[in-house]
Amino acid sequence: MKKLYASALALAACAAPFFAQAQALRLAAPGEGPTPRACGTMEVLAAQLAADPAQAQRMAAIEAHARRVQADRSLQRGQTTLAATGPVIIPVVVHVLYNTAAQNISDAQVQSQLDVLNEDFRKLNADYTKTPALYAGLVADANVQFVLAKRTPTGAATNGIIHKQTKVSSWSTNDAVKNSKRGGDDAWDATKYLNLWACNLGQGLLGYAQFPGGSASTDGVVILCSAFGSRAKYAAGTYTSTYDRGRTATHEVGHWLNLRHIWGDASCGNDQVSDTPTQQTANYGCPTFPHATCSNQGDMSMNYMDYTDDACMYMFSTGQSARMNALFASGGARASLLTSAGGTAPSLMAAAAPSFYPNPATDQLTLNLPDGATAGQYSVHVYDLRGREMPQARYTSGGQVQVSDLPNGMYLLSIGTGTEVVRQHFEKQ
Ligand SMILES: [Zn+2]
Structure with missing residues (x-):
């Protein structure tokens, strides 16, 4: 693991992902090195499945739909190649919840995160060329783009960024951040927007997402405010070192688009994607390739769905792209986003001429x-x-x-x- 200094700036400003008790992770002692990446998505899924047995059936139906679409090109969006129809455009609303001024990340820092998403999901990130030769042919343009909302659910003009002060100093995976009555901010219509919450997430977590098939009121992605955005694109922001390139959002939006962790959340588990190699467990830091496990020729540790540092993850695979895009085929769990007007500014005259x-x-x-x-x-x-x-x-x-x-x-x-x-x-x- 690369030796890095703890980020004093982040500790002072927007609580770094500290040395918490996320289970099954080896956690660095203070001063020993960077805190390992921790994502709360699977823990949230387990809690949701326990609370709502019907969710398992909804997710099974989404899984079956994904298999059908991927097996039959005529069912895929555009019915030819994914690229032929142009990218999927997803309107995004960012809820910035802040208790201290430092947590109130700027619009410029928010925009830097959107820019990272638009590079990573379109294979426009310069670092994808670092992918080892063994997997270079699998690096995919996922054909998904993100725009800040220009129209609210009620039709008013917006810049897609909400800044809201809260008395809550630290958040957990209990989804309070998505609820105005609990000090958070309610989700916008999840059939029309991707909701991102940037907040002071505790428990040592960098972020968590909700998979397709969950409740609309909690649909979206939560990200630690100091892991939101990119220092390389907007240096004046507030960042946690090691996680300052916006890849936490790329990873979590991957979950939101139905991707599993690349190790399948089990020893040599299954991530439901055929072209990603089976690997034993998560990789941390910045591994040297190849690190062979489970009889593979090297873990695909540079995949966004592993647990490596921001600088050391830089690709989705072709199979992951196909799995994400199945959601936008007819009957897909996120197909309603294709017809959202959220990314289009309202007419300045139609609603109410001045x-x-x-x-x-x-x-x-x-x-x-x-x-x-x-x-x-x-x-x-x-x-x-x-x-x-x-x-x-x-x-x-x-x-x-x-x-x-x-x-x-x-x-x-x-x-x-x-x-x-x-x-x-x-x-x-
Ligand atoms: Zn994750």
């Missing part, structure tokens, strides 16, 4: 903007009734039109968005 007051006006007109809209999203011009633009009327960044220099009379106010224009009369007195 109005203005007063009319008649003497000094200035003020625009009443629809909810979520800003003055800068509109271009505003004033014309006389013969269609000549009046340069004396100036539109300000505050959403006002100065009309004091106009001669008295009737005018047309034109309000445009780039794609739509509305014109309304007003009188200068």
Whole structure:
């Protein structure tokens, strides 16, 4: 295991994945080295299956659907190759829950995470070329893209990032973070959005996800705020060393798209993917290839679904890509995301065209903007009734039109968005 210094910054700011009692993991003593990766997904699954026996049946149905789709190309999205239909576009809402200012990660840090996801799920990450020759032919473009939501479930404009202060100082895998009544923030409609929660996750965990087939109210991915985003893309953020390249989200979104840990969560277990080699258990740190177990020629420890450090995982396999994409085929558990309007900005005119007051006006007109809209999203011009633009009327960044220099009379106010224009009369007195 590579010797690394503990991140004092992260300890001070956004609780590093500390030396907790996650079972079956060898945990580093303070000063000994980095904390091993720990993901709570399987523990959460076990609790959900115990609480809701019907979930096992739903997951079995999803498994059967995945097998059918993967065996029959005519059932696959686009019915030809996955790439032929263009990528799946998934609208994302990020709920940033913070108790201290340092946990309130910036929009730029959030964006750096989206950028990592869009590299890793499209094989655009530069480091995939480190994949050993034995597995280089299996590195896959998973054909999934992520966009921050531009429209809320009720149709208002949004940037897809919610910052919410909370009295809760540390979170666990009990899903309280997904519940506004428990100090968290409710999920947006899981059939239309991928919900990501960035928070001060405790128990030494970097993240956990919910597999397809679980409850909609808890669907999504939770990630330690200091493991959210990429130091390489946005250096001014708050990060935990070793887990500062955004790969925790790649791993957890892999679970959300039905991928299992690459070792199958058992000794030489089965991850339900045929082209990933059977391997004995999780790898940590940055293993030297090959590390052969279970009669394989080397663990695929550079796979995002292993437990290696961010810098040492850089690929999904072709089989994993096919398994994820089966969810988007007809009848698939995540196919509803294909028709989500969450990634499309609402029309600035359709829902509520801006109005203005007063009319008649003497000094200035003020625009009443629809909810979520800003003055800068509109271009505003004033014309006389013969269609000549009046340069004396100036539109300000505050959403006002100065009309004091106009001669008295009737005018047309034109309000445009780039794609739509509305014109309304007003009188200068
Ligand atoms: Zn995991």
